[in-house]
Amino acid sequence: xSHSNATQFMSHKVETICRQLGINLSEAILARTTxxxxxxxxxxxxxxxxxxxxxxxxxxxGVYVAAFDALNLSEAIASIGAAEHDSVGQAKRMRRGALxxxxxxxxxx
Numbered sequence: 001x002s003h004s005n006a007t008q009f010m011s012h013k014v015e016t017i018c019r020q021l022g023i024n025l026s027e028a029i030l031a032r033t034t035x036x037x038x039x040x041x042x043x044x045x046x047x048x049x050x051x052x053x054x055x056x057x058x059x060x061x062g063v064y065v066a067a068f069d070a071l072n073l074s075e076a077i078a079s080i081g082a083a084e085h086d087s088v089g090q091a092k093r094m095r096r097g098a099l100x101x102x103x104x105x106x107x108x109x
Contacts, residue, residue: 010057021064022055028071029053042066 010018029038029049039049044063052059052067068074083089 018057019055026053
């Protein structure tokens with residue numbers, strides 16, 4: 001992975017997670033279809049797909065979410081950072097007396 005603007009300030013741990021995300025995406029795609037067909041399905045360039053499959057952190061989050069959704073693997077993405085998985089946040093909320101986590105966001109503006 002080349003060191004672009006996004007990777008200049010990333011820890012080794014973050015780079016490793018990005019690479020693993022790319023590996024997971026690659027394996028899921030190649031088990032189902034070709035790279036070209038998948039890029040067409042997502043309406044993205046083959047170059048963008050290649051970068052995502054390599055775990056490039058410069059690829060937009062929306063591309064990763066759309067790709068995993070097209071593979072029927074997007075459910076876990078929504079739980080990233082969720083209050084129920086945040087033990088530090090839960091402890092702080094409990095100390096402040098806010099025992100219930102906030103509800104899901106809605107789009108009723």
